[in-house]
Amino acid sequence: MGRWQPDAQGRLQQAALDLFAERGFEQTTVAELAQRAGVTERTFFRYFSDKREVLFSGEAELRSAFVDAGAGAPRDATPGDVMIAALDAVATFFPAERRAFARQRHAVIRANASLQERELLKLAGLASALADALHARGVRGPAASLTGEAAIAVFKVAFAQWIADPDGRDLARIQREMLAALGHVTAPG
């Protein structure tokens, strides 16, 4: 039917953001998403298991970035060094030109508890991935989990700043600042 175009996945993601913003997540059907993107429902299900997953397709790549940062760090790197490498790696997924999309996605997720829950599960998965990578490096006890959770705390707060930041500082730089601020908060008083 000549309907297929190369970037069906990208168009489905944009259609999802638009329709979820216009009508609400619950009120939007897969049929409507497919129609807006100009694809069939069958095509939709080739890329995504359900309408919620359209907003979470980059998860595996982010997880790999965290795991690879652990695997690629020098042997004498501390958990803190590995965390910085992981955060820098994640920041490369969010260049300035992705900011508008990220901001729109953030607003859609904030508006729906089910999407918030899914986003939190994604972030928890990233924390676990970094913890596992540190375990694999021989980091013992709760230090690995704690470093994973700290990385996500920094990423989460930095990401909200990055989206809102009008003067366009890059995510890696904001993350470094947040990490320094976290060090200040948790320093013995």
Add this chain to the structure above:
Amino acid sequence: MGRWQPDAQGRLQQAALDLFAERGFEQTTVAELAQRAGVTERTFFRYFSDKREVLFSGEAELRSAFVDAGAGAPRDATPGDVMIAALDAVATFFPAERRAFARQRHAVIRANASLQERELLKLAGLASALADALHARGVRGPAASLTGEAAIAVFKVAFAQWIADPDGRDLARIQREMLAALGHVTAPG
């Protein structure tokens, strides 16, 4: 009918843990929960909006503890001081005799993605509560959010330790240790 007993809510919580562990969360109905607890379905819905919420009834109290820690801290307390006060307050909800219940609940939640998401939403709500309390104290910028997220990172990792810890150290002490470890991870290298 002589069915009503004072602690219907507590029996429903225990029935939920038992049935979710035995049959799985998805496979358990409200009717079965009510029957196991010896109450009617109507009684169930007097306490809980659905079967998932049975596992999350203490949320409002934990949130209040976080908010009150912010409101009750001395004027010159730093965000780090407020965080410690909040963590200490939360620890009072988990005396040693609650450990078995908490461990059972933890296992049930780990087994189901929907319950994990709900638990993460609860923790995110606690982080926001502490951030709001710090905002109300005049803490500016991302320091408030960051402190909220750091508190949850410490609570989450400490709680998993507390549940698993065979020698019975109390949660407040484990949290202090985790906070010190977090300070070490985030310290400039």
